[in-house]
Structures are given as structure tokens and as C-alpha cells.
Amino acid sequence: METEQEISFIDGAVMRTAEVANNLNVVESTIRKYSKCLEKQGYTFIKEPSNNNGRLYSKQDQEVLQEIKTLTDNKRMSIELAVSLVVSRRGGENQSSQHEAPRVPMLTDEERAEKFLERMHRNFMQENEKTKQEMKIYFEKNMRDVVENVMEDVVNSAVEKEKQRHKEELRLLREEIVNDVTKVIQKERKKNWFQRLFGN
Secondary structure (H helix, E strand, O other), rough: OOOOOHHHHHOOEEEEEHHHHHHHHHHHHHHHHHHHHHHHHOOOEEEEEHHOOEEEEEHHHHHHHHHHHHHHOOOOOHHHHHHHHHHHHHHOOOOOOOOOOOOOOOOOOHHHHHHHHHHHHHHHHHHHHHHHHHHHHHHHHHHHHHHHHHHHHHHHHHHHHHHHHHHHHHHHHHHHHHHHHHHHHHHHHHHHHHHHHHOO
């Protein structure tokens, strides 16, 4: 005898992953990814015991998945943020079949808004921490390059100054030697002139 779940499946009240993926024009792995995120937010699906407890999807489940797809495609949102927004919008409505009561307790508008803000804050903090880490790594790498470049410039500048100083010292030494030699030559000339003049 067929169970109620099997009858629902035959009547088309529930669908398997492949059918939902085909209906939403996505690959099956995307539906599984969306579903996993929904389950983390407390959303539940009918399970098919005869098929490894695989998920079964109702029309409402498909609508929820369609909303998530629209947000991630058009708004360029992350899956986690889109799921949070959809779950918050629907206020915990979660009927996996027409015969089941909602599996998530109904929330007031205030509670929904508060939970949504909490999720947004948590997501923001996670993204902020991730960005801080990336910036830290980026600046550490770039500052290292900057320091190396500065050090290279400082060393090159010091070497150039030292070269100039030695060059100047050599010029002064050369001038001093030339002056000394000139004085010696002049002295010798004077001496020879006196010798010729006085015969000594």
C-alpha cells in the first residue's frame, strides 16, 4: 500500500532535486547548496527514506528557492544573505507539503526584524573580519616591498655621497701635490739662477 508521501510524490505535490533544478534552470548542486543554507536557518524539507533520506520539495519550497535564486542573480547577494532575507520575509513559513503544518514557529514583525538585523550584523562582522585579515596581509606584503625599496634608495644614496666625497678628496690631494711640485720646481729654478749669477 502506498504511503501518503508516495501518493504526494505521484500526484506531483512534491518534487525531487533534479526536477526543481530543471524548473529553476540551475544545476542540481545549486539547489542542494540553497537547501543546505536554508536548513542552517531552521528551514525543513520532507525527507525520502527510500532514497537515502534525500530531500523532497513542495511548490512552496520551489518558490523559496526561486526567491533565493532571484536575489543572488539580480542583486548580486551572497547565498547566505539571500537565504536570511527570504526566511525573514516569509516569517518562518515552512510547509513542505499541503498536508503539513508549518515547521518553524511564527514570529511577530518585531521578532523577524530583530532576527534579521542579528543575522545581518553577524554576516557584516564576519565579512569585516575577513576584509581586515585580507587588508593586513596586503599591507604587510606591500609595506615590506616599500621598506625594501626605501632601504635600497638610502643605500644607493649613501654610496653615491661617499663616491662624491672621495672624488673631492682626490681632487684636493691632486691639487696639493701639483702645488708642492710647482713650489719645488720654482725653488730649483731660483737656485740655478743664483748659481749662474754668482758662479757658485
